[in-house]
Amino acid sequence: MPHKVSLSRLKLTDFRNYAAAALTLDGRHAVLTGDNGAGKTNLMEAVSLLSPGRGLRRAAYGDITRVGAAGGFSIFAALDGMEGDVEIGTGIETSEETTARRLRINGTTAKTADELTDHLRLLWLTPAMDGLFTGASSDRRRFLDRLVLSLDPAHGRRASDFERAMRSRNKLLDEGRFDPSWHAGIEEQMASLGIAMALARQEMLGLLTRLIEESRESSPFPSASLQLSGFLDGQFSRPSVDLEDDYAAMLAESRYRDAGAGRTLEGPHRADLIVHHREKAMEAERCSTGEQKALLVGLVLAHARLVGNLTGHAPILLLDEIAAHLDEGRRAALFDLIDGLGGQAFMTGTDRAMFSALGDRAQFFTVADGRVFE
Numbered sequence: 001m002p003h004k005v006s007l008s009r010l011k012l013t014d015f016r017n018y019a020a021a022a023l024t025l026d027g028r029h030a031v032l033t034g035d036n037g038a039g040k041t042n043l044m045e046a047v048s049l050l051s052p053g054r055g056l057r058r059a060a061y062g063d064i065t066r067v068g069a070a071g072g073f074s075i076f077a078a079l080d081g082m083e084g085d086v087e088i089g090t091g092i093e094t095s096e097e098t099t100a101r102r103l104r105i106n107g108t109t110a111k112t113a114d115e116l117t118d119h120l121r122l123l124w125l126t127p128a129m130d131g132l133f134t135g136a137s138s139d140r141r142r143f144l145d146r147l148v149l150s151l152d153p154a155h156g157r158r159a160s161d162f163e164r165a166m167r168s169r170n171k172l173l174d175e176g177r178f179d180p181s182w183h184a185g186i187e188e189q190m191a192s193l194g195i196a197m198a199l200a201r202q203e204m205l206g207l208l209t210r211l212i213e214e215s216r217e218s219s220p221f222p223s224a225s226l227q228l229s230g231f232l233d234g235q236f237s238r239p240s241v242d243l244e245d246d247y248a249a250m251l252a253e254s255r256y257r258d259a260g261a262g263r264t265l266e267g268p269h270r271a272d273l274i275v276h277h278r279e280k281a282m283e284a285e286r287c288s289t290g291e292q293k294a295l296l297v298g299l300v301l302a303h304a305r306l307v308g309n310l311t312g313h314a315p316i317l318l319l320d321e322i323a324a325h326l327d328e329g330r331r332a333a334l335f336d337l338i339d340g341l342g343g344q345a346f347m348t349g350t351d352r353a354m355f356s357a358l359g360d361r362a363q364f365f366t367v368a369d370g371r372v373f374e
């Protein structure tokens, strides 16, 4: 069983609808129940900001600050983390738009938010992700990149460096500048970063596929088969240096075409994650709403198991309204599966009775009007 990483304290100030709130957790799962609009998802969002990036809503930091607050928001958390006890403080100073947040780990300012991944890994599933299989490919790419990131923290830097290089190339093309040496430098950089990104995604899918196959029999959820499409299709077994050379050559050849299109038409930014319902041999997008949800839950839990196996530390799970729409038997099976992952899960719902099968495996909190109590 992987080591359990668990939050023991959470304090919020001027965060969404919380002027001030504090939770003391005892290491079990945390169930948050309350009416619509009470602040359950806001609490999950606060926990999600203990990972790099903009959290589970991908919100602008300025929007997170409580309306009417004089300054910015802050989050404080204490946890038994991957390297032992740790205290994390994060937030922004003013409610004005900002792209950076302050981050202190054990009282020391962190250089980058990537340092958070030394202490905990977080995975989430929210109702906003329900349309993942039918929605835009950019959402699936982001989902996939989050999966990669939770195992390979360098993936985020790679992706943002690739984006930056691609923007420079697009700008040169837009300005009608076709200086071969300028382009070659940028395109070489794009090739090395882009191929590394694609290979990291492919490796992640390979690991996940193997794990899904191994646990197929015991899972109450349908199993997904996963493929990347749209970039390097069928070429992943080739040496990466050859892939880099080919991609750089492809970029060099397509300068005029890309200038006409106003963007770079080939690359890891065009890849898509293709998911099939394995037992039905059906594309996920053609499955029913309930089947899609079950596939997604199965996928996220398989990934949580993978992170636990590979890092030796179970990730913290944020599962927003996960038990809704499930019958009693399926809910109980789901809770057993979540508990069996060995980590701490945060779960929300409107009705406490929905979580009764968790019994004393969970600590129950009531959320009402921006207040939270046991």
Ligand SMILES: Nc1ncnc2c1ncn2[C@@H]1O[C@H](COP(=O)(O)OP(=O)(O)OP(=O)(O)O)[C@@H](O)[C@H]1O
Pocket (backbone or CB within 6 Å): 015, 016, 017, 018, 034, 035, 036, 037, 038, 039, 040, 041, 042, 043, 063, 064, 065, 066, 067, 350, 367
């Ligand atoms: N920056 C903000 N300042 C103050 N209130 C905010 C801010 N952002 C969001 N809210 C409010 O927070 C409230 C709680 O939102 P949240 O999404 O957490 O509810 P919830 O308990 O998850 O509800 P549901 O069951 O409907 O999903 C909403 O009424 C929303 O208007």
